[in-house]
Structures are given as structure tokens and as C-alpha cells.
Amino acid sequence: MRSRGRGRVGWGKIALFSLCLVPLAYIAWKFATDRLGANPIRELEIETGLWTLRLLAVTLAATPVRRTFGWNWITKYRRVLGLFTFFYASVHLSMWVGVDWFFAWGDMGEEIVKHKYILIGMTTWLIMVPLAITSTTGWVRRLGKRWTALHRLVYAAAITGTVHYLWAVKKDTFFPVVYLAVFAMLLAYRVIAARRRSHRASTPRSAASVAA
Amino acid sequence: MLIKKPDDVRPSEITPERGYLSRRTFLAAAGVAAAGVAVSGRIASAIGGPPGGRQAERPNTWEEITGYNNYYEFGTDKEDPAANSGKFRTRPWTVKVDGLVKKPADYHFEDLVKPYKLEDRVYRFRCVEAWSMVIPWQGIPLAEMVKRFEPLPSAKYVQFTTIYAPDQMPGQRERILPWPYVEGLRMDEATHPLTLMVTGLYGKTLPNQNGAPLRLIVPWKYGFKGIKAITRISFVDKQPANTWQIANPDEYGFYANVNPEVDHPRWTQASERRIGQFRRQKTLMFNGYADQVASLYAGMDLRKNF
Numbered sequence: 336m337r338s339r340g341r342g343r344v345g346w347g348k349i350a351l352f353s354l355c356l357v358p359l360a361y362i363a364w365k366f367a368t369d370r371l372g373a374n375p376i377r378e379l380e381i382e383t384g385l386w387t388l389r390l391l392a393v394t395l396a397a398t399p400v401r402r403t404f405g406w407n408w409i410t411k412y413r414r415v416l417g418l419f420t421f422f423y424a425s426v427h428l429s430m431w432v433g434v435d436w437f438f439a440w441g442d443m444g445e446e447i448v449k450h451k452y453i454l455i456g457m458t459t460w461l462i463m464v465p466l467a468i469t470s471t472t473g474w475v476r477r478l479g480k481r482w483t484a485l486h487r488l489v490y491a492a493a494i495t496g497t498v499h500y501l502w503a504v505k506k507d508t509f510f511p512v513v514y515l516a517v518f519a520m521l522l523a524y525r526v527i528a529a530r531r532r533s534h535r536a537s538t539p540r541s542a543a544s545v546a547a
Numbered sequence: 548m549l550i551k552k553p554d555d556v557r558p559s560e561i562t563p564e565r566g567y568l569s570r571r572t573f574l575a576a577a578g579v580a581a582a583g584v585a586v587s588g589r590i591a592s593a594i595g596g597p598p599g600g601r602q603a604e605r606p607n608t609w610e611e612i613t614g615y616n617n618y619y620e621f622g623t624d625k626e627d628p629a630a631n632s633g634k635f636r637t638r639p640w641t642v643k644v645d646g647l648v649k650k651p652a653d654y655h656f657e658d659l660v661k662p663y664k665l666e667d668r669v670y671r672f673r674c675v676e677a678w679s680m681v682i683p684w685q686g687i688p689l690a691e692m693v694k695r696f697e698p699l700p701s702a703k704y705v706q707f708t709t710i711y712a713p714d715q716m717p718g719q720r721e722r723i724l725p726w727p728y729v730e731g732l733r734m735d736e737a738t739h740p741l742t743l744m745v746t747g748l749y750g751k752t753l754p755n756q757n758g759a760p761l762r763l764i765v766p767w768k769y770g771f772k773g774i775k776a777i778t779r780i781s782f783v784d785k786q787p788a789n790t791w792q793i794a795n796p797d798e799y800g801f802y803a804n805v806n807p808e809v810d811h812p813r814w815t816q817a818s819e820r821r822i823g824q825f826r827r828q829k830t831l832m833f834n835g836y837a838d839q840v841a842s843l844y845a846g847m848d849l850r851k852n853f
Contacts, residue, residue: 372626373607373615373822374678437826442818449810503813505676506723506794507623 351412355419358386359426376434383427388500388514390420391493395521402528414470417489421467424496428460452502459496462488490525493518606669607680609749611822616756617674618775619723620709620716627718628756635715637760637776646706646782649697656760660746662695663687667750668743670766672773673805673834677814680822684764685747690738698734698782705737706730706787707763708779724794730763730774731787731801735843741766741836744777767833767840769803800853804844805834809853 362382365371371378394416401409436443446453466486468474475482497518501511618628621635640656665685673679693705711727713719719726736742743764746753753759758775765772771791781787791799798812807817807830818827833840844852 373611374625374820376820376825377678434825435820435827439827442815445817446815449815450813452813505623505813506619 347408347412348415351415355390355415355422358382358389359423362386376430379430380427380435383423383430384500387420387423387427388496390416390423391489391496392514392517392521394420395489395493395518399521399524399528418467418470421463424460424463428457452499455495455502456499459492459499462492462495466492490518490522493522604671604681606683606749607822612680612682612748613754613756615822617676617770618718618756618758620718620726620728620776621756622718623723629754631717632755635712635755635759635776637755640760640778642761642777643779644696644781645779647699647702647784648782649699650695659692659761660687663691665747666743668741668764670741670743670764671834671836672764672766672770673819673830675769675771675799675803675811675814675816677816677819677830678822679819679830683749684743684745685750685753686743686745686764688740689742689744689763690740692744693738696780696782701784702782703734704783704785704787705732705734706779706781706783707732707774707777708781709774710776710778724790727778728774728790729787730772730789732763732765732772733786733843736765739840739843741839745773767805767836769805771799772803802844802849802852804840804849804853805830805832806849806853807832809850 362379366375366379369375371382394413397409397413397416401407432438432443436446447457448454466489469478469482469485478485494515497511497514500514501508504511614629615625616628617625618632621628621631638656642654642656642659643652644654645651665687667683667685669681669683671679672682689705707730709726709728710716711719713726732742743766745758745762745764746760748754748757753762758773761777762775763773763777772789786801789799789801789803791803792801805816810816816830819830820827831837
């Protein structure tokens with residue numbers, strides 16, 4: 336597919352935008368029609384949190400998928416996916432701040448200090464903030480190589496986010512462990528790929544030194 | 548041979564719930580007061596309803612109480628117990644009473660409850676997960692049952708055991724918790740007038756997802772003390788184990804008294820969300836039953852004995 340001119344939004348992006356909004360629309364529909372059970376506020380938090388992790392996994396899978404299948408067109412959708420991950424994380428946090436605690440700042444402060452799963456959840460969101468801010472083309476250009484280094488933080492967010500989930504559940508840790516395994520695999524892929532690349536890059540030089 | 552079966556249909560079952568609600572609360576309060584049961588006025592007021600000064604505490608709806616349950620034997624999601632407990636067999640049901648008692652026996656459920664008049668008790672229910680409800684239970688004060696078993700003076704604690712039936716309880720086929728579920732109370736807690744052996748809800752037979760046919764309710768303790776589907780009651784001289792403490796001793800203790808001062812590592816215990824309400828509310832010491840039960844723990848360090 337040929338890339339279109341900058342500033343124009345292709346049909347692919349419109350479709351992806353709509354797709355990314357489907358979970359939120361579904362959650363909103365369930366809320367509006369009283370399908371979230373007896374404790375809807377808790378369900379809103381759980382659902383938006385889970386979708387944050389799911390979208391994060393999809394975002395991180397973009398590069399391995401591109402390399403494996405040679406689907407280079409995926410690159411231009413990665414930013415949309417990343418920003419939607421941040422969007423769901425922010426909705427998740429807003430539920431906690433504005434609905435669960437109804438802006439009781441003092442109580443929320445205590446929660447953050449006393450409960451480590453809240454602290455690590457908050458940390459996860461804070462890690463994502465600079466990534467969202469520097470997601471624009473301007474920032475990518477301005478930061479150059481440092482942009483790539485900065486955006487490796489997304490793996491830190493994946494791990495802290497999943498630990499947040501793990502610590503939040505009482506006993507049935509099956510799904511948090513599944514998410515943790517998925518992120519570990521995605522991270523392992525990147526580490527192995529990077530090592531291979533640096534190995535390939537260093538090979539000619541070492542070959543040259545042997546010849547000399 | 549004539550075997551008298553318990554009445555299947557109680558008058559309350561054919562009363563519309565809405566009308567029943569107000570009438571029943573009135574009758575319950577009046578009944579308790581008029582019956583002259585050997586309870587103090589403070590106990591009676593605790594039974595009739597939560598103390599004044601707070602926002603009106605109306606009982607939660609039948610749908611809320613029967614659709615949002617922690618009952619890991621039937622699954623870990625709140626909706627699982629309602630979905631998975633439909634075929635659970637509560638008859639025939641036997642309760643084994645053993646240990647330090649003069650009258651150990653295997654009681655048929657019907658024989659166990661027959662001698663008593665069922666009482667209606669509207670209690671606050673506070674889950675350790677920081678949500679709460681107001682629930683109109685129906686049951687028998689445990690103190691009266693205990694009297695009948697004639698515990699020996701050496702009996703200091705009561706241990707309760709849930710049925711082990713992995714063929715009927717899908718959760719028991721997974722090692723989420725050590726099965727069967729066990730719970731315990733100190734003798735003075737077990738015989739406290741507020742402690743109830745529950746057989747009904749809203750005047751109807753207790754639904755399976757709420758712990759049928761027989762469950763414990765100790766309204767000043769976190770919900771997990773309210774062991775469900777009880778099949779054994781043992782009188783012992785040492786503090787018995789309870790399942791959540793075995794599973795996670797840093798987070799759950801033996802006493803599990805509702806205490807806004809002592810936080811759980813995961814959930815704040817200072818406030819709670821009443822199911823059906825938007826705003827959180829402050830959690831009360833002993834779940835608002837301090838006047839009735841605080842004396843049980845006089846001189847104890849509640850931070851250590853959580």
C-alpha cells in the first residue's frame with residue numbers, strides 16, 4: 336500500500352479508530368443498560384483496566400508481527416494503538432478518581448501510600464504520560480535516537496501494569512499470570528532481535544580484525 | 548408412618564416483596580421487642596435496624612443480594628455462584644456435631660432447625676473487599692443451637708466446615724483455596740445474641756448462592772467469616788484454623804472484626820461502598836455493632852488480633 340500524504344487520515348486509520356472505541360462503547364452500553372452487575376463502579380474499573388492491558392499487548396505485538404510477516408504497513412498504525420492504550424489507561428484512572436473516590440483527594444493520597452497495587456498502577460500511568468506526549472511526529476524528529484530509548488519505557492509500563500493487576504486480585508491469579516507471560520514473550524522477542532542485530536552489526540568488524 | 552414435612556410455602560413467599568419489605572421490618576422489630584427474648588434493648592435495636600444518625604439504610608434488593616456473591620466453591624467471579632449453584636443439592640442434608648459436647652450427633656437439617664422459631668434479622672454485611680450491603684436474613688441464633696448440644700466447659704471455640712462436594716462445586720475442583728472451607732469463632736462470639744445461623748433471606752428459603760441450606764452470619768465481622776453450606780460444627784479447646792488465614796496469613800486473621808483502623812494490604816477498611824449507592828461511606832467500628840460487641844474484645848490488641 337502506498338503511504339498517503341501527511342495530514343490526511345486514511346480509511347485504515349478510521350477503521351482502527353472505530354475498532355479501538357468498540358470496547359469503550361460496549362462497556363458504556365453495559366453500564367447504561369444496567370448489565371454490569373450489582374457493583375458497576377468496580378466493573379467499570381476492571382473492564383477499562385483489562386482493555387488497557389489488551390491494547391498494550393496489541394501495540395507491542397505490532398513490531399514482531401511486522402518483522403515476521405513483512406507487513407510494513409503496520410508501522411503507521413502503531414501510534415494510534417499506543418495512544419488508545421494511554422486513552423484506556425486514562426479512562427481507567429478517571430473512573431478511580433472521579434467515580435470510585437469522587438475526587439476525595441486526601442483519601443486517594445492515603446490509598447496510594449498504603450496500598451502497593453494502587454501505587455504501582457499510578458506509576459504505570461505516569462510512565463505512559465511522557466510516551467503519549469512525545470508520540471507526535473515533531474517529538475520523534477526532535478528526540479532522534481533518544482526517542483527510541485525513551486519509548487522502551489513502554490515495556491516497564493507493561494510489567495508494572497500487569498503487576499498492578501496481579502496485586503489487585505485476591506486469589507485467582509491465572510489471568511494476571513497469562514498477561515505477564517504474554518508481555519514477557521514480547522519483551523524476550525525484542526531483546527533477542529536486538530542482540531541478533533548488534534551481533535550482525537559487529538560481525539564484519541571482528542572479521543576484519545581477524546584478517547588484519 | 549406420618550412424616551411431617553416442613554411447610555413449603557411460608558406466608559411471606561406469597562407477599563409481594565415491596566409490601567413485604569416495610570411490613571416485615573416493622574414486624575421483625577415488633578416481634579423481637581414483644582417476644583421478650585432475653586436480649587437487651589441495645590441488641591434489639593441492632594436487630595431492628597442500624598442506629599440512627601446515618602443515611603437511611605434500606606435493605607439491598609433480592610437481585611443484589613443473590614447476584615453478587617463471594618462463594619469460591621462455585622467460582623471466583625461475583626456472578627459465578629448464582630450461575631453455577633443451581634443444581635447444588637441441599638436435601639438431604641446432615642450436620643455433624645462433634646467434639647467437646649455432651650450431645651454429639653449427625654443431625655438431619657430438618658431436625659436441627661425444627662425446635663426453633665425462625666427470626667428475621669436485618670444486618671449490615673461488610674465484605675473485606677470494601678463493599679457492603681444491608682441484608683434481611685432469617686435464621687436461628689447460634690446461641691440457642693449451642694445450648695442444645697450441651698458443650699463441655701473445656702470447649703473454648705467452635706469450628707465450622709463447609710461440605711466437600713467437588714462433583715457439585717466446580718470451584719472445589721481447582722486449588723484456589725484449601726478445601727473444604729473452614730471457619731471458627733470463640734465460644735463467647737458464637738453464643739453472642741447477634742450471631743445467627745441463617746436458613747433464609749427475605750423470609751424465603753436461602754438461595755444456594757447465599758450458602759444454603761445453612762450458613763453463619765456474624766454481623767460485626769468481615770463477610771468471609773460467614774461460612775456457607777455448613778456440614779459440620781465441632782467444639783474444640785484450641786483456636787481453630789480458618790481458610791483465608793491458612794491461604795494468606797498476612798492478610799487475614801482469625802478475628803476478622805470490621806475495623807476501619809486496621810487496613811488490609813489491598814483494600815482500605817476506612818470506607819466502603821454500599822452496593823446500590825454511588826458514594827463511599829465511612830466504615831464503622833465493628834460494622835456499627837460496637838455497643839453490642841466491643842466488650843468481647845476488652846483489653847485485646849485489635850491491631851495484632853486482626
